[in-house]
Amino acid sequence: MWRIFNLITVRGLHKTFRVAKRSTGLGQAVKALFHREYKAIEALKDISFSIEPGEIVGYIGPNGAGKSTTIKVMSGILVPDSGICSIMGYTPWEQRVSYVKHIGVVFGQRSQLWWDVPVIDSFELLRDIYKVPETEYQSNLSLLTETLDLQELLGIPVRQLSLGQRMRCEIAASLLHSPSVLFLDEPTIGLDAMSKIAVRRFIQTINAERGVTVILTTHDMSDIEALASRIILIGKGRLLHDGSLQGLRSQFSTRKVITADYRTCHRPLAIPGAAILSWSPERAQFSINTGEIVVSEVLAALSSQVELLDVTIDGQPIEDLIIQLYKEHQLS
Numbered sequence: 001m002w003r004i005f006n007l008i009t010v011r012g013l014h015k016t017f018r019v020a021k022r023s024t025g026l027g028q029a030v031k032a033l034f035h036r037e038y039k040a041i042e043a044l045k046d047i048s049f050s051i052e053p054g055e056i057v058g059y060i061g062p063n064g065a066g067k068s069t070t071i072k073v074m075s076g077i078l079v080p081d082s083g084i085c086s087i088m089g090y091t092p093w094e095q096r097v098s099y100v101k102h103i104g105v106v107f108g109q110r111s112q113l114w115w116d117v118p119v120i121d122s123f124e125l126l127r128d129i130y131k132v133p134e135t136e137y138q139s140n141l142s143l144l145t146e147t148l149d150l151q152e153l154l155g156i157p158v159r160q161l162s163l164g165q166r167m168r169c170e171i172a173a174s175l176l177h178s179p180s181v182l183f184l185d186e187p188t189i190g191l192d193a194m195s196k197i198a199v200r201r202f203i204q205t206i207n208a209e210r211g212v213t214v215i216l217t218t219h220d221m222s223d224i225e226a227l228a229s230r231i232i233l234i235g236k237g238r239l240l241h242d243g244s245l246q247g248l249r250s251q252f253s254t255r256k257v258i259t260a261d262y263r264t265c266h267r268p269l270a271i272p273g274a275a276i277l278s279w280s281p282e283r284a285q286f287s288i289n290t291g292e293i294v295v296s297e298v299l300a301a302l303s304s305q306v307e308l309l310d311v312t313i314d315g316q317p318i319e320d321l322i323i324q325l326y327k328e329h330q331l332s
């Protein structure tokens with residue numbers, strides 16, 4: 001039997017889209033007027049996972065993997081062909097009206113704000129739609145205005161905002177009704193470095209202080225590294241990996257780069273089992289495979305040859321890990 005007590009339980013989700021085949025050439029186009037052919041795109045194939053309260057989960061995968069389709073099912077916008085999705089006891093597409101009071105959704109590419117009216121008017125409309133009590137609305141508004149730095153933006157129509165400014169307003173809009181679960185679909189897409197950091201910091205704050213559970217889809221691995229302790233990877237509609245970022249690292253990351261600074265030594269260093277990447281009389285950089293040699297052996301060999309002043313050890317960057325994972329599952 002499935003356990004349905006988690007905050008979010010997704011079991012065996014399937015979703016197939018039926019799309020008209022494109023006809024090429026005039027003859028085919030005329031034929032298509034009378035007899036349309038369709039093909040099935042299996043966007044989700046047996047997707048299952050559970051999420052506990054207070055988790056920040058990175059939902060990742062290459063283009064067309066099925067990420068947005070999953071988020072749309074979980075937010076009640078799409079109905080799956082089969083499978084279970086239980087979130088806080090609701091089936092999103094069946095009890096949509098009562099369910100949406102508990103969730104916030106931000107689609108980076110689409111706006112939930114009214115384009116031609118000042119931001120504050122959109123916020124007030126959302127307050128009325130969600131029937132947020134006035135005291136709760138005012139306290140959320142002042143917290144969001146302060147932490148997302150919105151004061152200057154509230155009186156401006158949305159169409160006049162920059163992407164980064166709009167994104168901060170979108171995130172605020174999704175949280176005015178104090179949801180317990182927040183779905184963020186590419187929340188930092190197109191943002192500059194400063195805005196990305198501001199958005200990430202804010203996500204961390206609402207997670208830590210309000211216990212909001214966050215499901216985040218992104219292609220930006222630095223978002224994942226900064227925010228998500230758990231990664232769910234999907235590819236071609238299938239779930240391929242579900243685990244901690246740390247676990248993923250230890251599963252795949254066997255390469256480390258050791259940089260050593262030492263008192264001047266004109267003799268080149270030689271460390272058995274370590275490949276030298278660069279050398280100078282004051283600094284050397286090695287690459288090791290931790291399956292073959294452990295870091296402490298390298299450090300012992302180094303300190304027997306030079307007087308060490310400083311050592312840094314870097315793991316494989318997360319982008320490389322993900323590329324490795326995509327290759328392994330033949331997604332790239």
Ligand SMILES: Nc1ncnc2c1ncn2[C@@H]1O[C@H](COP(=O)(O)OP(=O)(O)OP(=O)(O)O)[C@@H](O)[C@H]1O
Nearest residue numbers: 017019041043061062063064065066067068069070
């Ligand atoms: N409304 C739709 N009609 C037909 N096909 C669709 C529809 N929505 C999604 N698809 C198809 O389903 C598959 C999964 O799409 P989805 O948008 O969920 O992927 P994604 O992982 O979010 O991709 P991306 O990173 O590019 O946004 C793709 O092949 C896509 O073309």
